[in-house]
Structure formats: structure tokens, C-alpha cells
Amino acid sequence: MNKRGFYISSALMLIAILFFSGNIFVKYYFNEFLIVTPDLTNFSISEAEKIVSKSSLAIKKMGEDYSQYDREKIFSQEPEAGEIIKKGRVIRVWISRGQDQIVVPDFGGMDLSDAKASAEKLGLRIKNISYAQKNAVYNQVISSDPGAGSTVYRNKEISFLVDTKRVGSKVRMPDLIGVDISSGKRLLKSKNLILGNIEYIQNSELESGIIVDSGIQPGIMTFEGTVVDVIINR
CATH class of the missing domain: 3.30.10.20 (Trypsin Inhibitor V; Chain A)
Known part of the structure; x- marks a missing residue:
């Protein structure tokens, strides 16, 4: 083998060693220090604790609210399922009070601040507020999503379309x-x-x-x- 062939072979071998060593390091680091957040929704606290106990994680109950899940089941978590986190991290969870349903009232024509207060009093969470110039009625709700008459679970997100104008x-x-x-x-x-x-x-x-x-x-x-x-x- 001439010198050129020797150098090429040595370089290729070095690249291969670095590649496999890097992969081994990444896998070792991931397995030792990082983990994918498990999906704890629809599990009870006791069930969730068993799941995370195998993953060097902990659970902290943050509160309760109505949702589409059965009573005593987890309906929300932070970090969300699928996120890569460090081992030993605390996962915050919220527990369902049950599937309490309400009928969305007609918010059309209401002042935005009044509509938001009424929605929150019913147990609805404000998601988005969009704006359009339609009837030139300052800060008045045009419609909601879900719309009036819809039956939804308490703690459902609701969005408003609001009329706005620029006075000048x-x-x-x-x-x-x-x-x-x-x-x-x-x-x-x-x-x-x-x-x-x-x-x-x-x-x-x-x-x-x-x-x-x-x-x-x-x-x-x-x-x-x-x-x-x-x-x-x-």
C-alpha cells in the first residue's frame, strides 16, 4: 500500500471511530441524563406516580378543574408529553373534577370585558380574541367559537370575534x-x-x-x- 492509500485508509478509520464514538456518547448521555416526558393524561395520580417512578421523575398536583376526562383523572400536564427533559424533573399535573357540561350562551352584542367575565364565570377559558371592523360598535362581541347554543365541557376554551374601530x-x-x-x-x-x-x-x-x-x-x-x-x- 502506498502512502496515499495509507493516509486515506487512516482517515476513513478515524472518521468511523469518531462517528461511532459520538453515537455511543449521545446514547449514553441521553440514557443517563435525559428522558422523554411520558403522557400522563387520563391516568389517576397513583397510576401516574407508578409510571414516573421508573423514570426518575416526580409529580406535583397543581389544582383541579372540569374537563372532558373522568373525575380524578389527569387532564393537563407540564411539560407536555413527548418533550425531552432532564431526569429528576417535576411534572406538574391538573386533576379533572369530571365531565361537567354547559350550554354556551349568546355573547353577541356584549362588551368584550363583560363577555370575558361571563365566560370565565361559567368555567370557560379564553383562548383567542380576533378583531374585525363590521358595525363600527366599539369593543363589541360579534360571535364566539364554540358558538351560542353549543354544549361543551366546563373548562373548554372559547374564542371571540370582536368589532373594533379606529376613532382617528x-x-x-x-x-x-x-x-x-x-x-x-x-x-x-x-x-x-x-x-x-x-x-x-x-x-x-x-x-x-x-x-x-x-x-x-x-x-x-x-x-x-x-x-x-x-x-x-x-
Whole structure:
């Protein structure tokens, strides 16, 4: 074998060694430190604890609510099933109170804040709020999804389509950062601005329950009737 052939063979052998060594390391690291989150929905707490006990995980019960699952069954979890997490992590779970059903009322024509309050009182969770200019009735609900008359499980998500208009005058965006959602609503209302969708994050370094960001930055001039999305730290 000439020198060139020797070098090529050596290089190929080195690549093969690195490839297989890398795969072994990844598999070892994954098996030793990482795990795929199991799906605990529709299991009882005791059943779920048996499942995670084999995976070096723990369970923490966060609360109870109505859902499509039977009573005492897990209906929600964080992290969600299928996520890759470190071994030893705590999985937070929420327990079903049973399959309590309600009929969705007609929210059409209601002010958005009133519709949201009524929906939450019935046990419905607000999912999305969309906006359209239709009848030029400021902040009024046009329709909901699921629609009026639908029979749904309590704790079901509901979305609203809301009528909005731009009055023409401009206002300065208030500073919502660091205030709770109730104070944020009042600040927006004082400027004739509309609270839009609410997203949540988890940051242990920040105070829980406060607004950490808004779709429009403080001090920016915008039109009355503008929809403002916010992010809240859990």
C-alpha cells in the first residue's frame, strides 16, 4: 500500500471511530441524563406516580378543574408529553373534577370585558380574541367559537370575534410593564385601547402575575381602538 492509500485508509478509520464514538456518547448521555416526558393524561395520580417512578421523575398536583376526562383523572400536564427533559424533573399535573357540561350562551352584542367575565364565570377559558371592523360598535362581541347554543365541557376554551374601530385620534401607549393584569386593563381603557391576547411565560427571577411585555412598547403613539397583546409571568 502506498502512502496515499495509507493516509486515506487512516482517515476513513478515524472518521468511523469518531462517528461511532459520538453515537455511543449521545446514547449514553441521553440514557443517563435525559428522558422523554411520558403522557400522563387520563391516568389517576397513583397510576401516574407508578409510571414516573421508573423514570426518575416526580409529580406535583397543581389544582383541579372540569374537563372532558373522568373525575380524578389527569387532564393537563407540564411539560407536555413527548418533550425531552432532564431526569429528576417535576411534572406538574391538573386533576379533572369530571365531565361537567354547559350550554354556551349568546355573547353577541356584549362588551368584550363583560363577555370575558361571563365566560370565565361559567368555567370557560379564553383562548383567542380576533378583531374585525363590521358595525363600527366599539369593543363589541360579534360571535364566539364554540358558538351560542353549543354544549361543551366546563373548562373548554372559547374564542371571540370582536368589532373594533379606529376613532382617528392618537394616544400614547401607557407603560404596562410590572403591573398586574387588572391594573393593565384600567391603563388601556383609560386610553381607549383594547386588551388583546394574553400569553404566559415562567421566569423565577420575575414577580409572578405581572405583565412583562406588551405588543406595543410604552410611549409609542397609536390610534384609539388599537388591540394590545401582553405577556404575563406565571
